[in-house]
Amino acid sequence: MFNNKTINKFRSLATPFYYYDLETLNDTLNSLLINSDSDNFKIHYALKANANNKILEIIKHNGIGADCVSGNEIKKAVETGFNPSDIVFAGVGKSDEEIITGINTGISCFNCESLQELQTINELAKGNNNIINVALRINPNIDAKSHYYITTGLKENKFGISQNELNEIINNLSNFNSLKLTGLHFHIGSQITNFEVFKSLCIRINEMQRWFTDMGIFFEHINVGGGLGVDYVNVNKNPIPNFKEYFNIFKELLEIHSGQSVYFELGRSIVANCGSLISKVLYIKKGTTTKFVILDAGMTELIRPALYQSYHKIENLSSEGTKEIYDVVGPICETSDIFGKAVSLPFTHRDDLIVIRSTGAYGEVMSLSYNLRDKAKHHYSDELK
Ligand SMILES: Cc1ncc(COP(=O)(O)O)c(C=O)c1O
Secondary structure (H helix, E strand, O other), X not given: OOOHHHHHHHHOOOOOEEEEOHHHHHHHHHHHHHHOOOOOEEEEEEHHHXXXXXXXXXXXXXXXXXXXXXXXXXXXXXXXXXXXXXXXXXXXXXXXXXXXHHHHHOOOEEEEOOHHHHHHHHHHHOOOOOOEEXXXXXXXXXXXXXXXXXXXXXXXXXXXXXXXXXXXXXXXXXXXXXXXXXXXXXOOEOOEOOHHHHHHHHHHHHHHHHHHHHOOOOOOXXXXXXXXXXXXXXXXOOOOOOHHHHHHHHHHHOOOOOOOEEEEXXXXXXXXXXXXXXXXXXXXXXXXXXXXXXXXXXXXOOOHHHXXXXXXXXXXOOOOOOEXXXXXXXXXXXXXXXXXXXXXXXXXXXXXXXXXXXXXXXXXXXXXXXXXXXXXXXXXXXXXX
C-alpha cells in the first residue's frame, strides 16, 4: 500500500497526521456509482463520517448529495457547493436554530424522529411561505449485528419513531399545515457486514410501506439509510466494499412504487479505507507482563478503539525485523487510550513510523482537543507525489 517514496515523504512531515489516498477514494466512488446506477437510486453522503474539505469536494464533484446531522453540517455542505435540493437533514435532537438553518437553506427533506419534532418544524416553518418536506424515520426494531454503540434500529435505541408514537403522528398529520410528508426513512446502524441484515431491512420496509398504502399514504421517496461496513482486517485485499451485492439486495427485494426514489445515506463505506493515521513511536516500554509501543497519536486523533473497541490494522513502516507482541497505545492520560492489544509488529524502535489503517471514516472528524492537544494536520496523496 505504501511505497518507499511515500514513506520517505512521510518522514519529512510532522506527526501525527491523517493521510488520504485519493486514488482509493476515487476507485471507491467509481465502484459506488457504477453499482448504484439505477434511475431511481440517489446517494447522499453522510458528512458525519468525514467532513474534510478536499474529501467533500471530491464527493460532491461526483454528483452525490449530502446527508447532514447538524446545522453546521448543512452550512458546510452548502459552502462545499452541494445544492440545497440534494441535502437531507437527520438527527434525533435538532435544535430550533438548526431547524431554521435547514428551512432557510431550502434543504430537500427533514428526516423526523418524533411527534414533538414535527410540531416544532411545523411551528417554525409558519413564518416561511414554503411547505417543508419531511420524512418519518421509523425505528424498525432490526438488529444491525454490529457493535451495540453503533446500532440504531433496535426498539431500545433512542433513534426513530416507535409504533406507539407513529399512530399519534398519523392522527395529527392533517394539523401540520406547513409540512408535506414525502418520505419514509430508516437507518439501523453502522459497520454492517452481514448482508442478511439489509435483506431483513427491505422486508420490514415493504411491510411498513404496505401499512401506509392501506391508509392512503404514499411516499415520493424511501430512505434506507447507510450502514454498509468495510473490511478493517484485510484492507489491502478488500479496500472497496461490495457495493454490487449491497445494491442488488435493494434492487431485488425492495418494493419500489412507480415514480418513487430510493435514497441511500452511506458514510463509512465511501471514505474509511482511503484514510490512514500516521504516527511516530515515542517510546518502547517494558511493563510487567506487556511490552508497550507508545505513539505520538492517541485517542484524540482516533477515538474509535477507545469508544467501541474497534479494530484497526496497525503496521510498522520503518522496520522489518522479527515479530514481537506489543500493546500499541497513545500518550493520553486515559487507560482506554489503546489502539491495539497484543499486536504483532516487527521489532519496533523509538522514532519508527507506525500507520493505523482505515481511519478515513469517523477518524479526523471525531478528533478531540482533550489534554489540550494540537489538531493533527492532514495530507493527501496527490501532494506527496
Ligand atoms: C442518520 C444516519 N445516516 C447515515 C449514517 C451513515 O452511516 P454509515 O457511515 O455507517 O454509512 C449515519 C451514521 O450512523 C446516520 O446516523
